[in-house]
Every structure is written in C-alpha cells, then in structure tokens.
Amino acid sequence: KATAADPEKAVREFEDSWQKMMDVIEKDPKKLWSELRRIAEDVKKIPLKRKLSDCPKVLVVGEIYVRRDDFAVGELIDLMSERGIAVKVSGIAEWIHYLDFVRKYALNKLIKLQPPVRRWFSKPARDLVKLRVEEWWKHSVEKKVLSILEPTGLVPETPHDMDLIMQNTQEHFVNLELNSEIAVSSGVAATAMQHGYSGIVNISPFACLIGRVIEGLFTPWARDRNYPTLSVEVDGNLLPPNIINKLNIFMVNVLRFKGNQDLSSLVDKAGAQGVSVTGHLAAADGAAASAGAAEQGSKKALNVQPLTIESLDGSPDGAQDPVGVGDDRSGGGCAGCSGCSN
Numbered sequence: 001k002a003t004a005a006d007p008e009k010a011v012r013e014f015e016d017s018w019q020k021m022m023d024v025i026e027k028d029p030k031k032l033w034s035e036l037r038r039i040a041e042d043v044k045k046i047p048l049k050r051k052l053s054d055c056p057k058v059l060v061v062g063e064i065y066v067r068r069d070d071f072a073v074g075e076l077i078d079l080m081s082e083r084g085i086a087v088k089v090s091g092i093a094e095w096i097h098y099l100d101f102v103r104k105y106a107l108n109k110l111i112k113l114q115p116p117v118r119r120w121f122s123k124p125a126r127d128l129v130k131l132r133v134e135e136w137w138k139h140s141v142e143k144k145v146l147s148i149l150e151p152t153g154l155v156p157e158t159p160h161d162m163d164l165i166m167q168n169t170q171e172h173f174v175n176l177e178l179n180s181e182i183a184v185s186s187g188v189a190a191t192a193m194q195h196g197y198s199g200i201v202n203i204s205p206f207a208c209l210i211g212r213v214i215e216g217l218f219t220p221w222a223r224d225r226n227y228p229t230l231s232v233e234v235d236g237n238l239l240p241p242n243i244i245n246k247l248n249i250f251m252v253n254v255l256r257f258k259g260n261q262d263l264s265s266l267v268d269k270a271g272a273q274g275v276s277v278t279g280h281l282a283a284a285d286g287a288a289a290s291a292g293a294a295e296q297g298s299k300k301a302l303n304v305q306p307l308t309i310e311s312l313d314g315s316p317d318g319a320q321d322p323v324g325v326g327d328d329r330s331g332g333g334c335a336g337c338s339g340c341s342n
Contacts, residue, residue, distance in 0.1 A: 001081035002055050003154065005047040017042040036148045043152045055086040056198035056258035057156055061185040063204040063211055064095055072234045076201060076247070083251050085198075088156045090188060093142060097162045098184040100135050104128065105176060159191040168194075173217045181210050186218045189229075199228035199254040206235035228253035 004010035021035040058080060066072045067089055077087045110124035119125065142160075149155050159165055169187030170176050176183065189200040202218065204211020215231040222229040230250040232243060239247070 001077065002084055002086045003048045003050050003052050005049045007081065010046045013046065014039075014043065033144070033148070036145065040148055040152050043149075043154060050084065052086055052154055052156060055084055056254050057086045057088060057196065058199040058201055058254060059158070059189065059192045059197050060087060060089045060201045060203055061189050062202045062214060063181055063208055064092075066205050066208075066234055067203050068092065073203060075239050076203070076232065079244075079247060080251060080254075083255070085251060085254055086156060087201075088158055090185070091158070094158075094184065094188060096138065097135075097160070100131065100138070101162045101166055102179050103131055104135075107131065157196070159188055159195060161191075165191050172221055182213050182217070185214050189218050190221065193222070193225075193227045198257045199230070199250065201250075202229070202231040204231075204233055206233045208233065226257075228257050 001007040001011065017039050021032075021039055024035050025032050060067055060073055060076070073087075073089055077089075080087050107124045107128045111119055111122065111128065114122045114124065146155065165184065165187040166176060167187075168190045169183050172190055173186040174183055185202065189202070193200065200218070200222065202211060202214050204214070211231065211233060219229055219231065228250055230246060232239070232247075
C-alpha cells in the first residue's frame with residue numbers, strides 16, 4: 001500500500017491473484033511453486049510510485065493473535081501507508097522458529113543433565129538431531145519462497161536469525177527461561193531497529209499483560225537510543241482520537257529517523273478548519289455526515305487546532321530529536337496532542 005501508485009487497485013489485483021493460487025493448490029498442492037512464480041510475475045506488473053527501499057519501515061510486534069488479525073492492524077497499516085511508511089507485520093514463521101528455539105534450549109538443558117559417557121547417545125541428544133534436521137527443512141522451504149517473491153522488490157527484509165534475536169532478548173530484556181511473546185517480540189523489535197527499521201509498533205488486546213510487559217521492557221530501551229516506538233491496545237473498535245494523535249507523532253518520528261523525508265503530508269495548512277478524514281475512514285465519515293445532516297442547524301462545528309511542526313519543537317523545520325507523546329513542551333502540562341493551541 002505504501003509503494004503502489006493506486007493502492008486500492010493493487011490490493012484488489014493481489015487478492016484476486018492470491019485467490020486463484022488457493023483455488024489451484026487446494027486441488028493440486030504440487031503446483032504451489034508454479035503458482036507462487038505466477039503471483040510474483042503479477043505483482044511485478046503493479047505500477048509503483050516509490051520503491052520499497054525508499055520507504056521508512058515499521059515492524060508490528062506483540063501479542064500473536066491480535067497482530068495476525070486484519071481488523072486489528074488494518075487501520076494502523078492504512079494510516080501509515082498513506083504517509084509513505086511501509087508496515088511489516090511479524091509473520092507466523094517468526095513464531096514457528098521461536099518454538100524451535102525453545103525446544104532446542106530445553107533439549108540442551110536435558111543433555112547437560114545426562115552422564116558424560118551417555119550424553120550424546122541419550123534420547124534428548126537424538127531428539128536434538130531430529131530437530132536440527134526439521135529446522136533445516138523449514139529454513140530451506142522459507143528460503144525457496146523468498147527466492148521466488150524477493151525479485152518483486154516488495155518483500156521487506158525482516159530478522160530471521162532466531163539465535164541473534166534471542167541473544168538480544170537475553171542481553172537487553174529478559175532471561176530465556178521466560179517463554180512467551182514477551183521474549184520473542186522484544187528481541188525481534190531490537191534486532192529490527194539494529195538492521196534498518198525506523199520504528200516499532202507493539203500491538204496487543206486491551207489490558208493485555210503480555211503487551212504491557214513488552215511495552216515496559218522495550219520502550220525505555222528504545223527511548224535511550226532515540227528509536228521511535230508506539231504501543232497500541234485494541235478493544236475491537238476503531239482507534240480513538242488520542243491514539244490517532246500519538247500515531248501522528250510516531251509517524252513524524254519515523255520519517256525523521258529515516259532522514260531526508262518530506263513531513264508536509266503530516267502538517268495541515270495554517271488556518272485549516274477541522275480535521276480531514278482520508279482512506280478507510282472516509283466512507284464512514286461520509287455516512288455519518290449524511291445521517292446527521294438534519295441536525296446541523298442546531299449544532300456548532302468543532303474546529304481543531306491543526307498539528308504543525310512549529311507547535312512540536314518551536315522551529316520552522318523541526319528538530320531531529322523524537323517528540324515524546326507525554327513531553328511538556330510549554331510548561332503547562334501539555335500531553336503532546338494537537339487538540340489545543342498550547
């Protein structure tokens with residue numbers, strides 16, 4: 001969505017091509033590779049307005065069920081894609097590789113408990129050999145899929161070395177004995193920021209303990225390094241205005257982190273009235289406007305102070321340090337939103 005000249009048309013064409021593949025492999029799974037090559041050729045034909053390499057990249061981590069739900073992450077993806085930010089949601093392969101790491105970690109502990117003479121002939125040792133063969137097969141399949149799809153130029157690089165990821169987890173966050181999304185998401189987020197990503201979104205269900213622990217671990221670490229990060233809790237509704245305001249600030253920080261990015265799309269013109277609604281919210285806004293047309297005579301319009309770079313840092317071009325959502329820039333207890341003139 002962030003790279004296509006016509007995002008809506010590009011998504012439709014991709015979904016049509018994907019559905020054709022699913023129809024074929026349901027009848028004949030052996031045709032998977034030929035169908036993937038066909039999809040790659042179809043994707044190459046999509047007109048692009050920018051290259052993926054030119055876009056700042058944001059990785060979405062967190063609670064696995066929420067981040068894999070299209071509704072939960074769809075609004076975030078739409079809003080950031082409209083600003084030219086490429087959003088990558090951590091895939092299911094990450095969790096599969098993490099489970100293999102957990103199994104390997106447990107087997108190595110069991111092997112150390114065996115008598116030295118029998119250690120490498122014990123059942124844990126045999127299971128470890130089987131696991132390594134299984135890991136080799138999984139990685140070979142993954143590499144084959146990537147070799148087919150990467151020539152499209154639309155597959156963002158993501159951390160795949162689980163040993164490196166968990167090394168970051170143990171070094172910066174938690175002990176490897178803690179087996180959950182907490183360990184893998186914090187480690188993946190740190191590794192991604194060390195390898196070319198420009199921001200991290202931690203997503204979780206409302207009041208989810210895992211999401212809040214990830215936020216408590218990763219956010220201080222990221223702030224110490226001026227890495228843009230945002231935590232979002234999803235309750236089944238569209239994102240509320242306060243989260244949208246935080247997301248706007250996060251997007252400014254992501255574009256600044258990438259460097260040499262045009263921030264004009266995030267800044268309303270001086271004197272603009274109200275807030276413009278674009279993308280996936282436009283249809284809902286139009287329907288609400290039609291339903292409330294009869295009541296306009298008895299209600300006053302709400303004018304919201306436009307977000308400007310000057311209001312964030314006091315300089316025309318904006319400073320390069322990230323803007324904290326809770327920073328008090330005026331000394332009056334301002335929370336960093338764009339809803340007032342302070």
